[in-house]
Amino acid sequence: MVNCFYILLSTKERKPIMREGKEVIIQEFLVKDNENYKLKPLGFIRDLEEETLFLQQLAKQHPFTTFSEWKQQLMTHYYIERQFSHFVRTNINTPQFIETIHEKACYMVEAKYREKRDIPEVDIYLNPDKETIAYIMPHDLFLNYYHRYFTPKITLNTPTELYHYCLQITNTIFPLSCQEILELANNSTPSICDKISRWLKKMIRQDCPDRDDIHHEAYIAFIEAIRKKQFAKPDNPHSVRNYAIGIIKNKYLDAQSQRRKIVLGNELTDIQLSNHDSPETDEQLMRNEKILNLLQNPAHPLRKELFLDIEEKIELLTLHFLDGLSYEEIALRKYGKLSPEKLKKVTNKFRQDICRVKAPLRSRLEKIIPIL
8 A cells, every 4th residue: 555655656666664655645635625625615625734634534434456546436425524415505506616617617618619520590580699598598597597406405415426426517508599598588587688688789781760669679589479479480480580580570660650750740841830949749740740740641631731832842841851762763663764863863853842841841830739
């Protein structure tokens, strides 16, 4: 047995007496376990020197067989004597213990992500950036799983068992499935909700004038769809993405419709219905809606008074501002395909007609609004 310890020492370490070499090796057992399993951060070891002396006393009770067997038996005995399992159960809800396990879990998830062979479908269809949504372990998500798997009833006799238990949980959870991501979003898990919010916004063109409003409304609708279980295939990332695109399209159309009403107030009438620059009141918006009805309803009794002698110009104005057509598109609708020179001439005339019609239209609307 003495020779074995002597051989384990390097050439430079052979000068100390063999007993000191054995003590160094035993101390190294604890040093390595502390490095591998974060025993000090966990709060299990407070004084490494004191624990080394205790371990050296235990070593006297273990006859040497092979080095690996002797080490395993000695360290298992040590953790039983020091009641590691009891330590875990009593410290399972302490911030120090939780944070150390979180750090270890993050390392395991990152390692699993690096070792993956294929990109998960959720990262292809639901991820807003170059990072991953299938392999993330932020603190809020970690706590979600931690309190599910770490309970006071747990029995883990050694740090090795704790490590493998964490590894088993990690392998069970990751990569996150599409349905799990939706459930986490439904539970308002901040990190997942942030990913989904950024993912939805990424699908809206940056030059969209109502991008922020569409994004906000689409996010609310998407979370509501999760809550109401409206997805035909919640486990299919491609299907979920298509559903989200449908939501965005609908919100875009809603925003476009609303913007037309606003344009009607700002561009068509250019009327300040109050003597200050405050946002429109509900009453003012109602008047604008009535104006919209007047413009679009051929049977309206006041339409003739409003349209007299400027009907064609008002038609141009409504096509451009309400229907969102460009001058070129209006020309194509009215005259068909034109030569570049003719098209330029026609579109310039459209601009002039629309500019000129605003003043008389505004004047007439000022008279009509009190009647509406």
